[in-house]
Amino acid sequence: MRILFVLLLSLQASCGYRAIETANLFGHSVIFMETFVEESPLGLSANLASAMHQQFLRGGLVLSHEHSGQHPRLSGKIEQITNKPSSLAGSGARIPAYQIRLKINVLLKEVSGKTLWEKRFSFSEDYLSPRASVENSVLKTESNKRRALSRLADKIAHEIHSQIFLEANITALPKTESQP
Numbered sequence: 255m256r257i258l259f260v261l262l263l264s265l266q267a268s269c270g271y272r273a274i275e276t277a278n279l280f281g282h283s284v285i286f287m288e289t290f291v292e293e294s295p296l297g298l299s300a301n302l303a304s305a306m307h308q309q310f311l312r313g314g315l316v317l318s319h320e321h322s323g324q325h326p327r328l329s330g331k332i333e334q335i336t337n338k339p340s341s342l343a344g345s346g347a348r349i350p351a352y353q354i355r356l357k358i359n360v361l362l363k364e365v366s367g368k369t370l371w372e373k374r375f376s377f378s379e380d381y382l383s384p385r386a387s388v389e390n391s392v393l394k395t396e397s398n399k400r401r402a403l404s405r406l407a408d409k410i411a412h413e414i415h416s417q418i419f420l421e422a423n424i425t426a427l428p429k430t431e432s433q434p
Contacts, residue, residue, distance in 0.1 A: 279315055279422050280362070280370045282326050287317040290330035290358070297400075298332060298356075301407035309411040313419060326370060330360040337399075342380045350383045354402060360414055371421055375413060379406040 279285060287306060290299050303319075310317045318325060333356065340353035355378040362371040381402035383395040 278426075279418065280326065280425065283314075284316045284318055284325045285310070285362070286321050286325040286327050287319060288321075288327060288329040289319075290332055292335070293331065293333040294335050296332065296335050296354075296356070296403070298403050298407060301404050302332075302410055305407040305411035306414065309408075309415045313415060324365060326362055326364050328360070328362050330358055332356055332358050340380045342382075348385065350385070351380055352383060352399070353378055353380045354399070354406060356406075358410060360418075362418065371418055373414075373417055375410070377406060377410055377413075379403070379409070 287303065290302055292299055307317050317328070321327075335354070335356045337352055337354050340351040342351035342353065355376070358375045358377065360371075360373050360375065361369065363369050379402045381395075381398040383398065384391045388394065
């Protein structure tokens, strides 16, 4: 097994390709993550913190929830939260559907206060609600909404992870000078 690994590394080195290090984000392997602030209560922050932690850990980066003052700070604000009827069910549908829409501002700052990365995202997620005549319809609607929030948290965590690492890897690439 070791021989195969060494062989793969030597082949990779000889053909000019190199692996992109993903366990380093703008030169840091540990990031302090604040709980994202919700403009109005939605209940997404806890799910989002868990999803972000898992997503970044898979990429080899540790998100710490303990502020030590020595790691960059990842923070965010969830705004413009709406929960309205969705077109998912279509007109005349017997099962009502709703859509959660929101915008989220995400910011990564150095301890010194220098902004390393900032981005604004828009997300939405649909969920169904049983007809009012169905037993426990309020509980079932709330359950469906909670599942939608969980899916939304996973979607947001994945997108933030992808975008922040893309930017970090682009920034880390050596600058090439153009030939006249």
